[in-house]
Amino acid sequence: MSTRPPKSVSLLANLPINILLYVTLIVPFILMIYLAFLAWNPAGGYEWWQAPIAGLNNFIRAFSDARFIAALGRTVLFTMAVVGVEFLLGLVLAYLLLGEFRGKRAALSVIIYPLMLPWVVVALIFYLFFQDYGPVNNLFLKGIIGEAATNIHWFLSPTTAFITLLIADIWQWTPFMFLILYSGLSAVSKRLIEAAQVLGASNRTIFWRIQLPLIRPLILVALVLRALEAFKVFDIAYVMTGGGPGTSTETLSLYIYRVAIEYHDISYAAALSLIILIILVAVIRVFIWYSFERR
């Protein structure tokens, strides 16, 4: 086959995708860059093309906005915490499930179902779970610390509210780490492991010296994809805590959403988005180069 596509193929392959992308995403992206340099608030009663140019004011404001910096820091902390815990749990679990044993298929299909639930439903599940009279207080903690357990208000203190978010995310996404690591570990050739066993290597040596190094590229893929996904965190914060108490569990996505939708400060929201976009695009570009284009 020739390397230059015939007209019909190139039309089919290029036209629909480009129309879809330009109509729904690229035009708004360009609009965003313009909006970020305006001083526009729809409550002012005029359209964006009539708004005065603000220059770099929105960006300068962002860097002295304590709430923005706090939300950014909190989101980074959230991402590192959940990715770390999920990776460790997923790795342990993948290693445990590696051999054959009775009920393995059933265990596998139980482990992966949280992945299929909508994020909002996960938020709802843990919202119900951590109520004052929910099972955490009323069943589990009551057994340990007695009647005082129902006085713990998970969503009313900044630390515990943040912990509920971490738990919800870890609950849903540990299976994701598990799946990737498990498929990697089970693809490691059995012969290699047998050969090492014959030479007298212990299980621990085999794990650290053979299995882990062989799945290193996979670990990178899993960590980066999960980190990008965790950085988006919006649904659980919006539904479970609403960013509260106060703004103490407000994530970056939630803050931008609020600036745009609740405070109608569209051009400031656009500037905040642009700052985050530039950072993330650089990260993603390096990652894509590393995993798709390097060889």
Place this chain on the structure above:
Amino acid sequence: MSIVTKALKYICVGIFLLWILVPVAWMVCLAFKSYPEWRVAYFFPKDPTLSNFIILFEPKRIIGMMGATAIVDPVTLPLINSLIVVGISTVIAVFIGFFTAYGASRYNSPGPFSLFFTLLTRMLPPATFVTPIMVYYSNLKLLDTHLGLILLYAAVTVTYGIWILKGFIDNIPREWEEAALLEGATHSQVIFRVTLPLIKSGLVVSGLFIFLLNWAELLFALVLTNVNAVTLPVHISKYVGAVGQLYGPQAALGIISSLVPLIVGYMIQKHLVTAFTFGMVR
């Protein structure tokens, strides 16, 4: 392996399974409990009832139950909207994804920009580009319409269509297509009559996966809809916010909105890793 390590292994896996099962078990039990049992400290309802589910479908009304009052819309409209929006956008994403993947697999056709851009839209937080879309949609009068959501959902998930289907197309020998060309078929006939039928299972896998993602999407729908095109996740978020203490109906709502994704998810159980990682892991 010694008996001790084996027992330890079973215990660890068992604990993990409990940790996965218990939160959902609580919600499921709660959905069948009547009001007096919402705050009790045991799982199984003594007197199972369906009233929590029935309440969700009753016409718009004010629910007042022991201190919690709220105006609650029935779940019917969001349910229908979700099915329409997610269904149509999935079909669009799969077919556009297929054509693009075909070009990418056989000819390197759509330039690297489109491919990078589609990956980007999936990896960036939706909150960072929903603001200009809202402005743009309000100028185009697309706010609160099905069409607006359908186009956006198709655009942000088409990347999964491309990468999953590219894997399937790469596995079809080129010789088969060349043979059809030699027999006198045109290029478009080859695409529709040879390649498309051969990757039916790929279309199903990518379609179901995209369905799963769009079914769960909250932020876009929250910003871009208001009354007419409200989807299920938006309905849930309003329901939790407005009626904080109605645990029973909330749990029932959770069950209703996770039935479809669970069925869909188990149908593509084996392909989940590939799908989630854009085909990087098989």
